[in-house]
Each structure stands twice: as structure tokens, then as C-alpha cells.
Amino acid sequence: xxxxxxxxxxxxxxxxxxxxxxxxxxxxxxxxxxxxxxxxxxxxxxxxxxxxxxxxxxxxxxxxxxxxxxxxxxxxxxxxxxxx
Numbered sequence: 001x002x003x004x005x006x007x008x009x010x011x012x013x014x015x016x017x018x019x020x021x022x023x024x025x026x027x028x029x030x031x032x033x034x035x036x037x038x039x040x041x042x043x044x045x046x047x048x049x050x051x052x053x054x055x056x057x058x059x060x061x062x063x064x065x066x067x068x069x070x071x072x073x074x075x076x077x078x079x080x081x082x083x084x
Contacts, residue, residue, distance in 0.1 A: 003076060010072045014065060015042060022063060 019026050025045050030036045046065040049055040055064040062068075 006072070006076055007069065010068065011046075011065075014068055018042075018045065018063060 015026060026037060026039070026042045027035055028038050028041065030038075049064045049066045054060070056067075
């Protein structure tokens with residue numbers, strides 16, 4: 001599997017997990033009270049660990065996108081190097 005596709009799949013799974021676990025990150029009510037997709041909020045949540053240490057708490061690592069990408073990349077590298 002191509003690494004870019006792998007990261008895309010991991011990102012989609014992470015977004016679904018975050019919406020289920022935390023909630024109100026991607027889908028939230030707009031000014032008229034209608035549920036709408038808020039992509040800028042999701043992007044800010046994904047890059048928040050680069051700006052703040054709050055999500056680096058050991059209890060919150062499952063909601064830390066940077067940590068998930070690092071661990072997923074390590075799994076990818078180990079798996080594809082062992083297969084060779």
C-alpha cells in the first residue's frame with residue numbers, strides 16, 4: 001500500500017474516532033442551530049498538539065493526531081521493512 005493512501009486512511013479513521021469519542025469537532029450546530037460540517041475546527045484540532053502541550057498528556061494520547069501519525073508511521077515502516 002502506498003504510504004500516502006495509508007496516511008489518508010489513518011486520518012479518516014482518526015476523524016471518525018474523534019467525532020465519536022470527543023464529539024462536536026467536525027459536526028456542530030451553526031449560527032442557525034443546524035448541524036453542519038466545520039472543517040476548520042477539525043484542522044485546528046488536528047494541528048493543536050503542535051501548538052500546545054495539553055494533548056500530550058498520557059491520558060489524551062488517543063486524541064493526539066501527531067502521536068497517532070507517528071505511531072502509525074512506525075507500524076507502516078516496520079511492517080513493510082519486515083515484508084522485504
